[in-house]
Amino acid sequence: xxxxxxxxxxxxxxxxxxxxxxxxxxxxxxxxxxxxxxxxxxxxxxxxxxxxxxxxxxxxxxxxxxxxxxxxxxxxxxxxxxxxxxxxxxxxxxxxxxxxxxxxxxxxxxxxxxxxxxxxxxxxxxxxxxxxxxxxxxxxxxxxxxxxxxxxxxxxxxxxxxxxxxxxxxxxxxxxxxxxxxx
Numbered sequence: 001x002x003x004x005x006x007x008x009x010x011x012x013x014x015x016x017x018x019x020x021x022x023x024x025x026x027x028x029x030x031x032x033x034x035x036x037x038x039x040x041x042x043x044x045x046x047x048x049x050x051x052x053x054x055x056x057x058x059x060x061x062x063x064x065x066x067x068x069x070x071x072x073x074x075x076x077x078x079x080x081x082x083x084x085x086x087x088x089x090x091x092x093x094x095x096x097x098x099x100x101x102x103x104x105x106x107x108x109x110x111x112x113x114x115x116x117x118x119x120x121x122x123x124x125x126x127x128x129x130x131x132x133x134x135x136x137x138x139x140x141x142x143x144x145x146x147x148x149x150x151x152x153x154x155x156x157x158x159x160x161x162x163x164x165x166x167x168x169x170x171x172x173x174x175x176x177x178x179x180x181x182x183x
Contacts, residue, residue, distance in 0.1 A: 030094050030158040037158075040079070041072040041165040045172075059183075065135075065176030070125035072169040073138040077118030084111025097156050117141060132177045139173025142166040 048071065049064035056063075084091050088107035092098045117138045124130030146166030149159060 034161045040076045045071040061179040068172040074122030077114040081111040081114030135173040135177040139170045143170030
């Protein structure tokens, strides 16, 4: 778990118990979220695609597209879905900046949809016949959620990162699916 500050105490009976406690910084939840999203939707897909092209060669759109399908869409939606199902309040607070407990059920239901799309994209990235069927609904979903968030005023950093990476993955899936269908 992440928290703003972690205080490390000393056990009772410790000779150093009279000394003040050490405090060390731990990244806040939103920072961990932002780093994770940037890794999944930008850094790891680009590195994976570059390594694939360096080692095996081939078509760059396919090389990068399938890794954006795997990481940017698949693992991102699997992880988001798991968090939304198990900890819906985290999504409400960290990503949306909301606190209405009445929407927890809706966030959990969104989590089940994310789990399903993420599973299809993750598995589908290794099965060429699944590339387009996985990329289109997942890409449309990411594009629609990204566009929906663009208009929200006063977004926190986590929501801004989620918005623009959703749009990045949607664009990558549009290019990938179009390329696969036309070549």
